[in-house]
Amino acid sequence: MHKERLRGIIAPLVTPFNQNENLDEITFRREVKYLLGTGIHGISPGGSTGEGAVLSDDELARMVEIIQEENKNHLPIVAGIIRNSARDAVRAGLAVKKAGASALMVTPTHYNVLVPDEEGNFDFYRRISEEVGLPIIIYNVVPQNPIGPSLFNRMLENIENVVGIKQSVGGIQAFYEMKLLCGEKALIYSATDDMLYSTFDLGADGAIAAILTAFPEISVQIWDAVQEGNDEEAKALQHKIYLVWQVIKGDHFPRRIKETLRQLGREVGIARSPILEATEEEKQRIKEALKNLG
Secondary structure (H helix, E strand, C coil), X not given: CCHHHHCEEEEECCCXXXXXXCECHHHHHHHHHHHHCCCCCEEECCCCCCCHHHCCHHHHHHHHHHHHHHCCCCCCEEEEECCCCHHHHHHHHHHHHHHCCCEEEECCCCCHHHCCCHHHHHHHHHHHHHHXXXXXXXXXXXXXXXXXXXXXXXXXXXXXXXXXXXXXXXHHHHHHHHHHHHCCCCEEEECCHHXXXXXXXXXCCEEXXXXXXXXXXXXXXXXXXXXXXXXXXXXXXXXXXXXXXXXXXXXXXXXXXXXXXXXXXXXXXXXXXXXXXXXXXHHHHHHHHHHXXX
């Protein structure tokens, strides 16, 4: 796949679960249809927003199949892979490839005693590249196992299918460093939900972030405004959603993003245990933030 097709607003999907904590395919399909109609440039199931760490390979593949069935404009499908071994990541990658994924977004391993050294991280992504054969976006989100610019550059030079990085850990400063040191060779994605305009202005090749699924139209407007040089418009839109993100972010955020969607009129079920329902305090804070948003 040409890297240009992977630029822009790649909206992550939540994973709707019913009361038995099974994948709710009807609700998931409704979310897919909604997001595909908002002007986004790509779509991503199975990341952090989609509770990907608790999804089975079969569930993830089925979600990709449903997206493919609704994907009339053939937008890129970037499947999230959150696994703690190369073997498991390859197995999941092959499952979503068969289902029709365009690319993978792969998180470094994160369980504390399984955090590898630099050679282990290199081998992890090398094996996925060689055995799955899809473009890989590194989801750089694990604080105890970050992929730094030096290692990322080495991967870009030696692993065929590594094409980009979603820079989550370290905030906007780490994004800027990654863009400065690696931006000529790879796609550098923003995951700084409350600073979309700022990261786009610094040269982000797109975004893959939870805020995109809550406010896809606004996110596309920010992207378009920056591409057209309308910085003041983009900045004003960033101001508009900044305070909402402050009540969504943080630990246990899947329950708050789902509550946000519910209050926006998009019922998306519950989170999978051990993440519980949003607290009454959280619900009220979200309600007030959305009211202020208008």
